[in-house]
Amino acid sequence: MxxxxxxxxxxxxxxxxxxxxxxxxxxxxxxxxxxxxxxxxxxxxxxxxxxxxxxxxxxxxxxxxxxxxxxxxxxxxxxxxxxRRDDLAGIEAGLADSVRLIADEVRGSVRDAMRSLRADLAAAGAEQRPDGEPAPEDARTRSREQLQRADAAVNDFRGRMRADLRTHVARGGDLTEALVDDIVAGLDDIAREVTRSLAG
Structure with a gap:
């Protein structure tokens, strides 16, 4: 970067x-x-x-x-x-670009995590007991554990982003409509990726 x-x-x-x-x-x-x-x-x-x-x-x-x-x-x-207000406006635009880059990196990380989760779920579904029957309880247990992990990650992300945005505004930073639109669009992309991954 x-x-x-x-x-x-x-x-x-x-x-x-x-x-x-x-x-x-x-x-x-x-x-x-x-x-x-x-x-x-x-x-x-x-x-x-x-x-x-x-x-x-x-x-x-x-x-x-x-x-x-x-x-x-x-x-x-x-x-x-x-x-030098015009120069400052250019600097602020550059900072907004940096935040967008972070959002892109977060989206990439979430996609990678979802691919890994999908692979883990597929592997768990393929596991069978010695008698050849699937072990549904084991798979459900693993899924519940991963659900808790995913839930914690989402809550942690939400908390960090809320804190960063609130601090930015509290310090006098400009939170533009375009930047919020980018954040919303990025989150929508992530939600669609999660839905696609879960659908298999």
Whole structure:
């Protein structure tokens, strides 16, 4: 997968995050992770030098609050964010593309899991007792176990996606109608694949 941020984009995106309000370093790192759907979680060694550079340029100021260093955008920094709104729109579009790539990868993973489950079910159905009769209870037991596993996976996915989307919006991220349409279409594709797999 290509880098989430092209050259220079991270600098501008940091300013944009701080334009929403003062933040400490860990909060900035978490916001970047949230807004990229977990595709990009930068290290402190990536973020703090860039914040220091922004401070040198007069775009950001910092204050120490106990054990935390709080970063705040300056008027000069705010003016740069306003002047580069078109660039920011392009960056946001790139982040939306990253989320779509994640959705594609999830769909692929679900398809692979369903193929594996179908193969497991077929193998379980082919197993027979020594007298040649099928062992329906064993197959049902295995199916119930796999149902619990599938149910847990679906609930885990749902919880993670809800948390990511809610965090994205809470942090001021733009959740466009087109992106939600893509998510809905992707989930419909997954549902159809599951139905086809179960039908055999």
């Amino acid at each position: 290509p880098p989430v941020f092209s050259h220079g984009d991270l600098r501008l995106y940091l300013l944009n995050l701080l334009d929403d309000g003062p933040r400490h370093g860990y909060d900035i790192i978490q916001a970047l992770s949230d807004r990229t759907g977990g595709t990009y979680t930068p290290s402190a060694g990536t973020i703090y030098p860039r914040l220091a550079k922004l401070e040198e340029e007069g775009l950001v100021s910092k204050t120490v609050d106990g054990r935390k260093t709080i970063y705040e955008i300056t008027e000069t920094g705010h003016a740069e964010v306003l002047a």
